[in-house]
Amino acid sequence: MSSPKPQPTSKAIITATAVIDSQALLANYQQIKSLAPNSKILAVLKANGYGHGLARIAKLLANSLLIEENSVDAFGVARLDEALLLRTAGIVQPIVLLEGVFNQADLPVVAANNLHVVIHDKEQLNDLLNITPAKLLNKKIKIWLKIDTGMHRLGIASNDFDKCYQQLQLSINVDNPLTLMTHLACADDQKNGTTSKQLALFEQLTNQCNEPKSCANSAGICAWSTSHYDWVRPGLMLYGVSPLLNADNESSNSAQALSIKPVMTLQASIIALRQVNAGESVGYGASWTSDKKTTIGVIAIGYGDGYPRHAQNGTPVLVNGRIVPLVGRVSMDMITVDLGIQSTDNIGDITTLWGKGLPVEVIAKHASTIPYELLCNIKSRVQIILN
């Protein structure tokens, strides 16, 4: 191995940093509104706001003058702790616990904090029906009744719907009207027949009910206008990422075609440069060997920041306006890229791992995963810059 070229060292180096584009977030919100103009929006923030920061994203959406009525209609989270964190952060909008509560003892906490709860099975239903109003401090709770229309994960069976619906309507613990909901299993695939079947069953079960209804996640919003109903529940597309299959190229399924923009741009600097000759290997396990003389750049991000360890050789990285390939194994704190023999890149140059100019959908494909997993894997040591 030859010794490294002398490099200017005056540039400030940044380690893994996620730049959060608040304008993009609000533009995506507007785009959702224009795709589903007659629906209210429940913004889904679970898993730390898909890695973007739970309270950070909630505050941006809760207080924006750019949003009609200056605020989002409601937020959705998966866990009670997430909802309480939002209340502590000063969020006053309705918050829906998308999986409901897991213990009857949590219901008084829900009532005290004005949370809405999903009821998805008979245990949760009975917990609510059987608790004495005094334990809830005589408060009624807003309920979203979830029906299983074919995903077979959460939701009461369609046969049980009528009975559960009536019991809830009559319960003194319920703040009527209910919201009726279901979740779509295959909405990301426009060719999959499951969605039409789910929507037909939902319609058949609920068409006599006057309550508000909700079916659509991001993919439903983009691809199934008959799923919109009264409330849409966008997660991924709020963050500017396409929820549809095969979104990693310039097809009509891409984020660009859907007119949404990435909210997170993940960046880090080059911290070292070296030349390798043909036949020399790079990184742990010597899993990549150069077939030519070239310049290797070492970038200050690794799986300890949430960059996927399974990203293959050839995964694109954006360096000074061009795409270069990841080479060698992803380490905890570093990755290595092939900058080419002509490289004029310097230590300190900021590279983009995903976001503006390099969709996370593309990186997910190279790492055999989905954008959801990459975003919510962002680790706490990653610096966040709010733009």
Ligand SMILES: *Cc1c(COP(=O)(O)O)cnc(C)c1O
């Ligand atoms: C996570 C979740 C969503 C949002 O899904 P996206 O695909 O991210 O839009 C909507 N509804 C429910 C019930 C969820 O759990």
